Amino acid sequence: MTWHITDSVDDFLAGAGEFLRASPVENTLLLTVSETVRERGPNAFGAEPPIFGWCDGGAFLRTPPRAAVLSAMSPAAAADLAGRLGGTPLPAVAGPDAVAEAFSREWQRRTGATPRVTGRMRLFRLGALVPPTPPAPGRARVAGPGDRGLLLDWTNAFLRELGEPPTADELVDDRISYGGLRLWEVDGEPVSMAGATRRDAGMVRVLSVYTPPEHRTRGYAGAVTVSVSQAALDAGASDVVLFTDLANPTSNALYQRIGYLPIEDRSVVEFAS
Missing domain, CATH: 3.40.630.30 (Gcn5-related N-acetyltransferase (GNAT))
Incomplete structure (x- = not known):
């Protein structure tokens, strides 16, 4: 599975936009945050530039110092992403329960960092x-x-x-x-x-x-x-x-x-x- 990692919001939306817009309710955070960066520039959410990524069937973004936001994806894709980001400082992730769990398990295996669930959110329509x-x-x-x-x-x-x-x-x-x-x-x-x-x-x-x-x-x-x-x-x-x-x-x-x-x-x- 190939993850594409970039600091370009235009590249991210070109690569992941169709996937994200196929399920706009579930992908609300990824869509609205990336569009805000596109509208306002890389410092829209702070001094540190954001990072984006996508693969076939998944996407993520992070606006430091906040948590990385994960879309729905397979456990294998989540584990692969943890491997790709293993050398990157990462304080937290947020995503669907099963995705966050799969990513966290692999992150702990690769980095030794101990995962701890600190919040639970519910999406409403x-x-x-x-x-x-x-x-x-x-x-x-x-x-x-x-x-x-x-x-x-x-x-x-x-x-x-x-x-x-x-x-x-x-x-x-x-x-x-x-x-x-x-x-x-x-x-x-x-x-x-x-x-x-x-x-x-x-x-x-x-x-x-x-x-x-x-x-x-x-x-x-x-x-x-x-x-x-x-x-x-x-x-x-x-x-x-x-x-x-x-x-x-x-x-x-x-x-x-x-x-x-x-x-x-x-x-x-x-x-x-």
Whole structure:
């Protein structure tokens, strides 16, 4: 099995694009991250350039210092990829449970690093959108350049809660540029935020749903998520997806109440030397 490894997003999309777009829901991360790099350049997610790879029936990417993201692939392909990356510093991988397990087993064999599952995610796809009842007070609006400071603060607070590194300012600027962030306001005060990716292969992913602690348990997260989801549908999306942290039963229940249906589970595996 031949893996092609590159730092060129154009080469990656030329080699893996057809495979990724055949299953846009399952490949949401690989599609949207690679398209963001193509739009914004190699520093879209940080100072270190990304790395991409594909083979017949599989693909991956990594935007350092984050985990490598693995598509669905055979256990043999995952093991082969671990062999190809064996000389590369790699703190973690994320992918479908069986793929992450196969990669981690081979990575441990080759490097001696001990794998540890540190997170479980669930991928959801929107069925029929169900606005929450009773509706939360307030209204949604598209965030603009004047909201940049607040959006940066809230995005980084969201990432801290997930244990992720801070985002690049350029990433928030990119989302502002295409109207990809919305705020829920009550009496003119922003109380919650949600974002969405650009549409790719008919798919949009809802992301960065965040409510500051002082505004939680009032229905604002559900309201702003419904607004972002409806906007994606109105703009022509055929698939609207999102990820949840399986350790957070509140968000998992919320998204199912408003019409999201579970698709698959994924693992985040960290490696300790």
